[in-house]
Amino acid sequence: MLFDQFRxxxxxxxxxxxxxxxxxxxxxxxxxxxVSLIGLGEGxxxxxxxxxxxxxxxxxxxxxxxxALAGPPGTGTATPLTDDLAAKIEKVSGVxxxxxxxxxxxxLEFNDRQQIGIAISMPDGDHRxxxxxxxxxxxxxxxxxxxxxxxxxxxxxRFGQDEMFGKGVKAGDRVLLSGISYEVVGIMKxxxxxxxxxxxxxxENVMLDDFGDDGTVAIIGVKVKDPSEAGRIKEDxxxxxxxxxxxxxxxxDFSVSSPEATxxxxxxxxxxxQLFVYIIAIISLLVGGIGIMNTMYTAVIxxxxxIGVMKSIGAKNSSVFTLFFIESGxxxxxxxxxxxxLGLIFAYGLAALGRAALGVGLIQAKVSLGLIIGALLFxxxxxxxxxxxxxxxxxxxxxxxxxxxxx
Amino acid sequence: xxxxxxxxxxNVWKIYQMGDVEVKALRGxxxxxxxxxxxxxMGPSGSGKSTxxxxxxxxxxxxxxxxxxxxxxxxxxxxxxxxxxxxxxIGFIFQQFNLIPTLxxxxxxxxxxxxxxxxxxxxxxxxxxxxxxxxxxGDRLYHKPTELSGGQQQRVAIARSIxxxxxxxxxxxxxxxxxxxxxxxxxxxxxxLNEKEDKTIIMVTHDRYVAEHADRIxxxxxxxxxxxxxxxxxxxxRFLNGRNHNLEVRKN
Numbered sequence: 001m002l003f004d005q006f007r008x009x010x011x012x013x014x015x016x017x018x019x020x021x022x023x024x025x026x027x028x029x030x031x032x033x034x035v036s037l038i039g040l041g042e043g044x045x046x047x048x049x050x051x052x053x054x055x056x057x058x059x060x061x062x063x064x065x066x067x068a069l070a071g072p073p074g075t076g077t078a079t080p081l082t083d084d085l086a087a088k089i090e091k092v093s094g095v096x097x098x099x100x101x102x103x104x105x106x107x108l109e110f111n112d113r114q115q116i117g118i119a120i121s122m123p124d125g126d127h128r129x130x131x132x133x134x135x136x137x138x139x140x141x142x143x144x145x146x147x148x149x150x151x152x153x154x155x156x157x158r159f160g161q162d163e164m165f166g167k168g169v170k171a172g173d174r175v176l177l178s179g180i181s182y183e184v185v186g187i188m189k190x191x192x193x194x195x196x197x198x199x200x201x202x203x204e205n206v207m208l209d210d211f212g213d214d215g216t217v218a219i220i221g222v223k224v225k226d227p228s229e230a231g232r233i234k235e236d237x238x239x240x241x242x243x244x245x246x247x248x249x250x251x252x253d254f255s256v257s258s259p260e261a262t263x264x265x266x267x268x269x270x271x272x273x274q275l276f277v278y279i280i281a282i283i284s285l286l287v288g289g290i291g292i293m294n295t296m297y298t299a300v301i302x303x304x305x306x307i308g309v310m311k312s313i314g315a316k317n318s319s320v321f322t323l324f325f326i327e328s329g330x331x332x333x334x335x336x337x338x339x340x341x342l343g344l345i346f347a348y349g350l351a352a353l354g355r356a357a358l359g360v361g362l363i364q365a366k367v368s369l370g371l372i373i374g375a376l377l378f379x380x381x382x383x384x385x386x387x388x389x390x391x392x393x394x395x396x397x398x399x400x401x402x403x404x405x406x407x
Numbered sequence: 408x409x410x411x412x413x414x415x416x417x418n419v420w421k422i423y424q425m426g427d428v429e430v431k432a433l434r435g436x437x438x439x440x441x442x443x444x445x446x447x448x449m450g451p452s453g454s455g456k457s458t459x460x461x462x463x464x465x466x467x468x469x470x471x472x473x474x475x476x477x478x479x480x481x482x483x484x485x486x487x488x489x490x491x492x493x494x495x496x497i498g499f500i501f502q503q504f505n506l507i508p509t510l511x512x513x514x515x516x517x518x519x520x521x522x523x524x525x526x527x528x529x530x531x532x533x534x535x536x537x538x539x540x541x542x543x544x545g546d547r548l549y550h551k552p553t554e555l556s557g558g559q560q561q562r563v564a565i566a567r568s569i570x571x572x573x574x575x576x577x578x579x580x581x582x583x584x585x586x587x588x589x590x591x592x593x594x595x596x597x598x599x600l601n602e603k604e605d606k607t608i609i610m611v612t613h614d615r616y617v618a619e620h621a622d623r624i625x626x627x628x629x630x631x632x633x634x635x636x637x638x639x640x641x642x643x644x645r646f647l648n649g650r651n652h653n654l655e656v657r658k659n
Contacts, residue, residue: 004521004528011509309505312466313519313567314494316487399493400467403505 005319009326012299020331023295026288027335027382028342031375034281035343036350039367041274043351046366047192048266058227059134060234062089062220062241064254079253080216085244089222092240094233096223099127100204103218104211106178108155108200111165117155118195119177119211121204130223135196142171142186145203151210153182154201157190177202180210222256230258288335289382296328296390307394308402317395324391325384332383336376343367343375410441412475413574413607414463419472419482421458421630432458433469434630442574445601445608447618450627456611457579459627463609464497464577465489476575494522498568498606500597502580504560506552512539512563513548519570538566542596558589565596569606576600578610582617594620 013020064081089098101121108117122128124147137144137154145154153175160168169175173184177200191197202210224233234256241254300307307320347365354363421433432455440446448456461467462474465481468489474482481492493499498519506515516535520526526534539548542562544555552560561581568576578597582590598620600606610621618624619638626634 008510015509305505306507309501309507310518310522311490312464312493312499312505314490314522314571316490316522318487319522398467400461403466403501 002322005323006326008323009330012303012323012327013330016295016299019295019298023288023291023331024335024338026291027285027332027379028339030281030284030288031336031339031379032342032346033277033284035340035367035371035375036346036365037277037281038274038371039343039347039365040350040363041270041277042368042371043347043364043366045267045270047364048270049263058224058230060222060224060230060237060256060258062222062237062254062256063218065252079245081218081220081254083213083215083217085241086217086220088240088244089220089237092233092236094225094229094236096225097127097130099123099131099221099223100217101131101219101221102204102207102211104178104207106200106211107176108159109176110159110169110173111167113165115159115164117159117177117198117200119200119202119207121207122201123204131221134221134223136191137196137201138189139186140189142184144186145201147203149185149203149206151180151182151206152185152203153177154186154188155184156197156199157188158197159200160187178211234258285378285382289332289386292328292331292383292386293390295331296324296387297393299327300324300390300394303394304397304402304405307397308399308405311397311399312403320397321391321395324394325387328387328391329380329384332386333376333380335383336379339379340372340375410443412439413442413444413477414438414440414609415473415475416459416462417473417475419459419462419469419474421455421462421467422470432630433462433472435472436627436631438625438632440607440609443601443605443607444623445598445621446610447621447624448609448611448627449613449615449618449624452613454627455630456627458630460577460579460609460611463575464499465492494519495571496573496575498571498573498576500561500564500568500576500578500581502583504552504557504564504584506560506563506567508552511549511551512544512555512566515552515563516567516570519567523571535566535570538569539563542566556589557585558592561585561589561593562596565593565600569600569604573606575607575609578608580611580613582612582614590614590617 062081062085064079083100086098086100089095100123102119103121104119106117106119107114109115122131122145128145128147132144139154140157141160142154145152155169155175158164160170162168169184169187171184171186174181175184176182182202188196188199188201222233222237224230237256238252241256242249242252245253247253307315310320310323344367347367351363351365416436416438419433419436420431423430423432434455436455436459438459448459450456458467462469463476465484469482472482473480476492476496481489484492499505506512507518510518513532513535516538517528517531520531520534536545536548539545539562542565544559544562544566547555547559552563555563561584576597581597582593585593594617597608597610601608608621610618612618622638624636624638625632626636
């Protein structure tokens with residue numbers, strides 16, 4: 001019975017093919033927007049989260065702010081941090097270690113080709129382990145640096161691929177970093193983080209020797225003993241630096257941030273964007289639903305006589321209701337299906353286009369099964385809700401009056 | 408052999424409100440139809456003949472009075488019960504054929520069975536094909552109404568009307584949209600249903616020759632019966648043949 005009604009409903013939709021399509025347009029534009037934008041947003045959120053893989057609640061990072069020229073983080077600022085600050089920060093209560101981290105950009109030459117690389121310093125001893133944990137680095141090929149390594153480098157995963165120099169660098173190869181020859185002892189595992197994947201790790205003393213020491217550092221990495229105290233320690237460090245750098249509160253030319261806080265802020269921004277998308281989508285689906293309702297009312301009026309005929313051959317009110325209800329639900333569900341298909345094409349297509357244009361793997365679409373099922377259900381529900389009133393009107397028609405109708 | 412009364416209208420009134428005017432379509436109509444009888448209802452337009460038939464067919468309810476179907480008053484039943492009666496015990500044939508345009512002949516005939524939900528799709532299809540073959544449309548089973556002539560469409564409608572093997576067939580001007588030749592074919596089928604299948608038929612018509620097919624002709628004017636004309640020969644023939652001798656298209 002239900003199956004037959006389903007078939008009748010499909011017949012009903014087919015006979016006004018163009019109108020059915022136009023009605024579904026409203027739904028599938030809405031659903032396509034939801035699926036593609038949320039899919040892209042989710043992908044973006046994942047990509048951004050992956051940039052924060054030294055994400056841990058016990059790490060704070062101190063950077064100078066101000067005029068930012070192109071270059072690695074913390075460099076090119078008006079008033080760089082000085083290398084004596086780390087020792088002072090380490091004295092703040094609750095701080096386990098404050099580590100100077102130097103960064104320099106330079107040209108990396110291999111196989112007669114040059115690429116820009118960002119050299120990052122690795123300190124000796126216990127601090128090395130802290131930084132390694134912070135950066136979460138592992139060797140894919142060869143090994144990581146150890147104390148006493150002279151003119152040895154560990155390269156980010158991208159340098160291990162052919163695309164950078166026409167041929168991938170392997171452990172044991174020699175490269176030129178800003179004109180000086182180094183031995184590569186290891187290639188890092190891919191992290192999906194564009195900064196770390198293009199990083200060049202060198203021991204701190206080697207970097208200071210080869211690039212010169214001007215007494216400034218890029219970043220001071222701070223490890224706290226108890227993550228729950230991170231907030232208090234952050235304020236203490238800020239107070240200390242205001243004094244050291246002689247700036248007033250509110251006019252800081254530095255920042256103390258925890259990756260977690262930054263990520264939370266980014267997440268809330270993304271959330272706001274997604275909320276906006278949701279609202280737009282819901283409005284468009286609402287309009288789509290009204291479109292369905294309109295179409296269904298027209299269908300009921302057009303088929304008044306048929307409804308009369310059906311009643312005269314024994315259709316109950318409930319049968320007539322079900323028929324129109326299914327039709328309406330189908331408009332929603334089919335619209336939803338097409339919308340999902342379009343949304344997937346948009347999301348993955350745009351992401352692929354973005355990757356091709358920017359050449360980085362940062363932009364990924366991620367459409368979850370939950371999103372797909374949710375979108376389908378939602379469109380079906382909109383269709384059925386929009387169909388209730390018209391279907392009710394159809395079912396309540398008086399048989400004799402319906403039969404008398406001209407149409 | 409005395410036949411039982413299957414339909415009885417007793418003092419039936421139907422009053423419509425059309426704007427400010429009160430239209431009295433039926434004014435105390437009395438009518439009795441016996442099981443297996445073929446009754447023609449004639450009368451000028453506005454005489455209330457269609458209204459009367461619609462009442463019997465449970466499409467409309469009277470303002471006043473009683474309508475008995477097999478002794479049960481159906482004048483004040485719920486819509487769902489009325490739908491039940493329409494579906495199982497009454498078959499309708501309309502002047503406009505009233506087939507569903509998107510459905511094939513077989514599907515149109517299947518529809519009343521579908522609404523009863525008592526048989527499988529396959530059983531329904533088989534019965535629909537058998538009924539259509541019976542009305543001479545065995546080669547038109549899967550044609551849409553638009554691909555059929557008026558006479559053929561009305562034959563599909565006849566097949567549809569007996570899909571659930573009802574006791575009563577109500578025909579409202581069944582030949583009204585047909586030329587005399589195709590009209591005669593349709594009337595022959597109706598006569599056959601009455602004679603061989605023993606269906607009770609009540610037919611509204613304004614065509615004297617068409618009305619002649621019936622056992623009895625009732626003339627309506629201003630919502631009451633003004634004249635009744637009994638014919639005997641057909642009754643006799645049926646008595647000779649006996650009842651229900653042809654069970655071929657009966658269900659089960």
